[in-house]
Amino acid sequence: MENHPTPPLRGDPPPRWEGKRPSPKRPALPRLGWTSQTLYPRGTVFSQRGLFLAGEAEGGELKISSRKELEEWLKSLPPEQGQRVAAAIAARAALRVACLADAYRMHKVFPLGDLSTLMFVTFSLAAVVRAATQYPNRANELRDSAESIIRDSLSLPGFTNPVGVNVRDCTVSAARSALYVPAPDIFTGWAGFCAASIEYATFAAANAAAASTQTFFAEAVVAARDDAAKLIWASVAGDLSYFASGSAPKALASKPLWPDGEPPWARDLRVSLRFALPPQNDWQVWFDWYDRRLAGVSDPEEVELVFATVPESERAKGPAAANRWIRDRLEELQKEALSQQPAASWDFFISYSTHDEADAREVAAVIEQAGYSTFAQFKDMATGNNFVREMQAGLDDSGRVIALYSPNYEKSDHCQAEWSAAYNSDPSGRQRKLIPLLLRPTALNPLARQIVYKSLVGLSKEQRGVAILEAIAPKPAKRDVTQIRAELAETASPQPALNDTNQLDAGPNKVFDKPFVDQDLVELPYIQRTLIKTIRRALPPNAPKILDSALRSYDEELQERGLQPIIGILKALASALEKEIESIKATEPELLGVGNADLFESFLENHGLLVTHFPLKNEEKFADIPIDETEATGDALIQPIAEVSEKMQEMVQVGLATQNIGKITENSAQFAKDIAPLPPDIAASDPGSRHVTLKRRYVLGTLGFLVALYNILGSTASILATEQGAALFQAVGKAIEELSKFLI
Numbered sequence: 001m002e003n004h005p006t007p008p009l010r011g012d013p014p015p016r017w018e019g020k021r022p023s024p025k026r027p028a029l030p031r032l033g034w035t036s037q038t039l040y041p042r043g044t045v046f047s048q049r050g051l052f053l054a055g056e057a058e059g060g061e062l063k064i065s066s067r068k069e070l071e072e073w074l075k076s077l078p079p080e081q082g083q084r085v086a087a088a089i090a091a092r093a094a095l096r097v098a099c100l101a102d103a104y105r106m107h108k109v110f111p112l113g114d115l116s117t118l119m120f121v122t123f124s125l126a127a128v129v130r131a132a133t134q135y136p137n138r139a140n141e142l143r144d145s146a147e148s149i150i151r152d153s154l155s156l157p158g159f160t161n162p163v164g165v166n167v168r169d170c171t172v173s174a175a176r177s178a179l180y181v182p183a184p185d186i187f188t189g190w191a192g193f194c195a196a197s198i199e200y201a202t203f204a205a206a207n208a209a210a211a212s213t214q215t216f217f218a219e220a221v222v223a224a225r226d227d228a229a230k231l232i233w234a235s236v237a238g239d240l241s242y243f244a245s246g247s248a249p250k251a252l253a254s255k256p257l258w259p260d261g262e263p264p265w266a267r268d269l270r271v272s273l274r275f276a277l278p279p280q281n282d283w284q285v286w287f288d289w290y291d292r293r294l295a296g297v298s299d300p301e302e303v304e305l306v307f308a309t310v311p312e313s314e315r316a317k318g319p320a321a322a323n324r325w326i327r328d329r330l331e332e333l334q335k336e337a338l339s340q341q342p343a344a345s346w347d348f349f350i351s352y353s354t355h356d357e358a359d360a361r362e363v364a365a366v367i368e369q370a371g372y373s374t375f376a377q378f379k380d381m382a383t384g385n386n387f388v389r390e391m392q393a394g395l396d397d398s399g400r401v402i403a404l405y406s407p408n409y410e411k412s413d414h415c416q417a418e419w420s421a422a423y424n425s426d427p428s429g430r431q432r433k434l435i436p437l438l439l440r441p442t443a444l445n446p447l448a449r450q451i452v453y454k455s456l457v458g459l460s461k462e463q464r465g466v467a468i469l470e471a472i473a474p475k476p477a478k479r480d481v482t483q484i485r486a487e488l489a490e491t492a493s494p495q496p497a498l499n500d501t502n503q504l505d506a507g508p509n510k511v512f513d514k515p516f517v518d519q520d521l522v523e524l525p526y527i528q529r530t531l532i533k534t535i536r537r538a539l540p541p542n543a544p545k546i547l548d549s550a551l552r553s554y555d556e557e558l559q560e561r562g563l564q565p566i567i568g569i570l571k572a573l574a575s576a577l578e579k580e581i582e583s584i585k586a587t588e589p590e591l592l593g594v595g596n597a598d599l600f601e602s603f604l605e606n607h608g609l610l611v612t613h614f615p616l617k618n619e620e621k622f623a624d625i626p627i628d629e630t631e632a633t634g635d636a637l638i639q640p641i642a643e644v645s646e647k648m649q650e651m652v653q654v655g656l657a658t659q660n661i662g663k664i665t666e667n668s669a670q671f672a673k674d675i676a677p678l679p680p681d682i683a684a685s686d687p688g689s690r691h692v693t694l695k696r697r698y699v700l701g702t703l704g705f706l707v708a709l710y711n712i713l714g715s716t717a718s719i720l721a722t723e724q725g726a727a728l729f730q731a732v733g734k735a736i737e738e739l740s741k742f743l744i
Contacts, residue, residue, distance in 0.1 A: 067195045070236075074191040083177075084133070086194035088252050089239050090174035091129040093201040095293050096235065096257050097167050098126050099270040100208040115276060118168065120319035121153045123286045125171040127307035130293070132175075134253055135301060141309065146175045148312050166207065170200035202232045209265045228265065235259060256296040272586035279680065282323035285330065288427050295420040302333055347372040348435075348472070349398035351418040353408035359439050360404060362461075366468045367402075395421050400432065402472070405453060405612075406439045419448070429623070429690030435471050441520055443609040450691055452623040455615050458516035476624055481740050484625055488704030489711065491618035493568030494664055496709040502718060504648075504657035504709075506664050508566045512617040515564060524610045525558045525565075531603045538596045544584070546674045550577050553667055567614045568701050569664075574607045575694045576675065622700045623690040627742040629680035632695050637676045638669075640735035641702060645669035647728040654724055668702060703739045706732050 074086050101118060128146045132139060153168050177193035209228035238259045242252055262270075270290075277283040289307055292299065306329045314325040348367055352360040357378055364374045375394040391414070395401065401422035409415045419434070426433035429451065436453035454471035456464045479487070493513050494506040508514075515521055532555045539548055550573045557565045557573075581600050584591050592600070645665040651657035681693035710732045719725035 067199050070198060071191045071195040074194060082191065084136070085240075085243050086177050086191055087129070087174075088133045088243075089236060090177040090194040090197040091126070091133050092239055092252065092257060093198050093232070093236065094126045094129055094171040094174040095290075096232065096266075097170055097201045097204040097208070098122050099273050099290060100204050100266060101167050101269075101273065116278075116281065116319040117152075119273070119277060119283075119286075120315075120322060121149055122167055122171055123290070124307065124310060124315075124322075125149045125153065125175055127289070127304070129171065129174045130253060131304050131308035134298075134304060138305070145309055148315070150175060152315065166200045166204035170197050170204060173197035173200060198232070198236055202229045205229060205232045205266075208269055209263070224265070228263070231258075231263060254296050254298045257294050262294060268585050268589070271582055272589075275583060275586035281320035282327045285323055285326045288424070291427070292424045295417070295424060297421055297424045303330065306330060306333070345373075345397035346375040346394070347399050348374045349394050349401045349418075349422075350374055350376040350404070351401055351409075351415055351422070352376070352404040353406060353412045353415055355408040356404055356406050356439060359406075362464070363402060363404065363437065363468055366465045367472065370469055370472075372472070391418065400472075401434050403434060403436045404439050405436055405442050405444065405448070407442050409439075410442055410444065410448075423447070423451070428688060430688035432475060432690070437468065437471060438612055441516065441518065441609060441612040443605050444612070446604075449608045452616075452619050452690060452692060454620065455612070457613065457615075481743060484743060485703065485707045485736070485740070487621055488618070488625075488700055489707035490704075491621055492704035492708045493618055493701070494566040494705060496661065496705065496712055498712060498716065499658065502716075503655070504651060504661050504712070504719070506566075506661040506705075508561065508564050509568075509618075512615050513564065513567050514615070515613045517563060518613070520609060521563055521613045524606055525562055528603065528606055528610070529555055529558055531599055531606070535596055535599050535603065538593070538599075540591060543591060544580055546576060546580055549670070549674075550574075550580075566664075567611060567616070568618060569667075570607065571611060571616075571619070572671065572694075572697055572701060574604060574611075575697055576671070578604055579678070579694050618701065618704065619692055619697075622692045622697055625696075625700055626689070626744045627696050627699050628744055629693065629695050632699055632742045633676055633678075635676075636738070636741075637695075637699075638672045640738040641665070641672050642669045643731045644706065644728070644735050647724070647731045650724045651728055654722070656719055656722060656724055668705075671698065672702075699739055699742050703736065706736050706739070710736060 074082050076082075077085060101115070101122065125146065128142050128149065132142045132146075135142075150172055153172055173193045173196040177191075177197060205228040206225040209224040235258060239252060242255065258266075274283075274287060286307075289299075298304075306326055310322050310325060314322045350360050350364055352363075354377070360376055360378060364376050364379075367374050375398050377391075380394060381390045395418065401418065403409070403415075403419050403422065422434040434451065436448070436451055438453045438455040438457055441457060454467055456467055459467060491509065491512050493509040495509040495513075496504060496506045499505040532551045536548055536551055554570060554573045554577075557569055577600070581592075581597075581604075585597075645668065648657055648662050648665040652659060652662035675694060675698060678695065681691075681695065710729070713720060713725065713729045713732065716725075720729055
């Protein structure tokens with residue numbers, strides 16, 4: 001690559017902080033360098049496959065394989081066209097690396113405030129660049145914002161983090177390419193800034209991928225670095241090919257950022273960043289914004305400009321105040337839009353795989369017979385029409401989206417694009433714009449697993465019709481505490497009961513834990529138990545205790561009940577494991593190792609498939625009952641169930657309760673201790689969110705179990721007449737009152 005000087009940083013960067021020192025028995029992790037010069041020598045060609053475009057001149061293809069060639073190619077275009085192309089390419093490069101700031105290592109070295117400032121600068125400048133490519137007529141206004149943010153970025157302290165440096169410099173160069181913010185003696189013109197932005201993006205991706213390898217083998221680190229660099233150039237090649245086909249630069253903003261999907265190392269660092277930044281500072285507005293960029297979903301101009309034009313007076317107060325300003329402005333725009341929005345042409349857009357057309361026709365018929373209108377490919381898209389344009393028009397003109405989950409749906413790119421558009425229009429689920437219906441047991445992707453669906457699996461035609469209408473019904477009216485308790489008790493899993501000898505016992509919910517049995521369900525318990533055995537053997541001694549205890553409890557439940565486990569217990573355990581694994585990836589990614597991390601991923605994917613064999617009626621209830629997670633913490637969460645567990649053990653000792661229910665309450669008490677210290681989930685910051693978080697699931701599930709248990713105790717005179725039974729009855733009643741305080 002050409003030897004262009006790099007933008008000035010504040011002093012020489014210190015030696016890179018490497019996190020925990022490797023064991024003396026292992027070779028040290030190779031240093032990844034600090035700046036573009038030391039990470040890779042100038043002259044290195046990152047893309048071994050180069051960039052290939054259909055050339056306009058005779059002679060076939062145009063090959064671009066270095067920064068110099070990219071800069072020269074851009075300059076060969078007419079100036080106005082060239083600058084727009086350069087700006088669009090640089091903007092997308094900056095967006096691809098915006099979340100790669102290696103949050104774990106930076107957080108260990110610098111105060112959280114410095115990481116927050118870096119990320120606000122990165123996000124807001126990326127938003128400015130994106131807006132500049134979308135709305136050239138706003139250039140002067142956006143230039144003022146860019147100049148101010150660039151000044152903020154260059155005043156940040158010197159980082160001991162190469163990714164942080166390169167992410168910042170990538171976005172700064174992209175802004176200078178898009179708006180040509182003057183910078184004397186550094187590069188020349190928008191073409192140079194664009195090429196620099198791509199180069200910095202390459203350095204950031206290479207370092208980020210290398211840091212995510214979780215290995216100390218130099219060959220693996222170098223391979224990860226090279227593959228990431230090639231991926232950036234390949235993505236740029238895709239962008240350039242789009243222009244070469246005659247498309248306008250502005251249209252590129254509606255394309256997904258990564259042609260073949262977000263790479264795993266980028267996804268992991270984005271997740272770690274979510275954990276590193278405090279949710280109470282309204283970072284969710286930026287993560288939602290970034291998710292839409294990943295999916296290629298465009299926002300209206302007024303929304304794009306909210307992120308790009310945060311007043312300098314608000315930025316001066318710090319990221320929390322600036323994010324709050326964005327949140328408040330978005331809420332104002334949403335209220336304005338709702339007040340002015342014309343009625344949708346269709347009530348529901350039916351998103352389905354063509355392999356499931358028969359099911360889609362059935363769903364449409366049920367909905368239309370109830371008096372609603374539907375848009376569906378089988379009846380509203382004429383043969384020969386542009387599918388993507390017709391689909392987008394249908395989505396835009398429909399009030400809500402019904403997604404028909406199946407294995408074919410998960411495999412379909414078009415279905416996933418429709419799903420992403422619906423999800424991004426209502427990430428919290430507050431407006432119920434996305435209504436998933438499960439047609440067949442399906443291994444859902446991690447994000448889809450977080451959204452509560454209505455299962456049609458194993459139902460008769462009449463039952464499916466009822467379930468479909470339940471799914472699209474308006475949000476239930478606010479219920480009082482007594483009604484909520486009764487509903488939770490009905491769907492409780494585990495469900496307390498009296499056994500044949502009049503002892504207290506507990507087991508699967510007889511109505512809602514009945515599985516749909518197929519070959520997958522027959523095999524999955526064995527597969528899960530095998531994975532658990534392998535994972536537990538490989539867990540390091542310093543792994544969080546909850547990993548081993550949750551895996552052991554999951555294994556015991558499958559061993560004892562086979563194809564009909566207490567699904568509420570499995571859901572709670574898997575939810576805790578998933579949250580803990582995400583936390584480990586964010587804080588100590590080397591702890592598990594690559595192999596065990598992959599096994600955990602397989603375990604969670606199989607768990608997702610396993611639970612789709614069950615109705616999960618309680619999850620539907622949980623989605624509509626928010627709790628105050630800031631209150632569900634410490635002794636307020638631990639003590640009530642601990643007292644119930646203590647009294648239940650006394651019942652077991654005198655033969656009034658089985659060992660089984662004693663173990664269930666004991667495990668529940670330990671689980672409360674494990675999750676009580678956890679901060680509120682990001683999704684819990686919105687009280688209207690329908691995301692079932694770990695604490696929400698535990699509190700509501702435990703409350704339902706306790707109410708059902710209280711009802712049994714109160715109606716069983718032979719138990720209530722004993723000293724132990726009366727003490728348990730009192731402890732359960734007290735626990736119900738305490739947990740009910742968390743309800744909003």
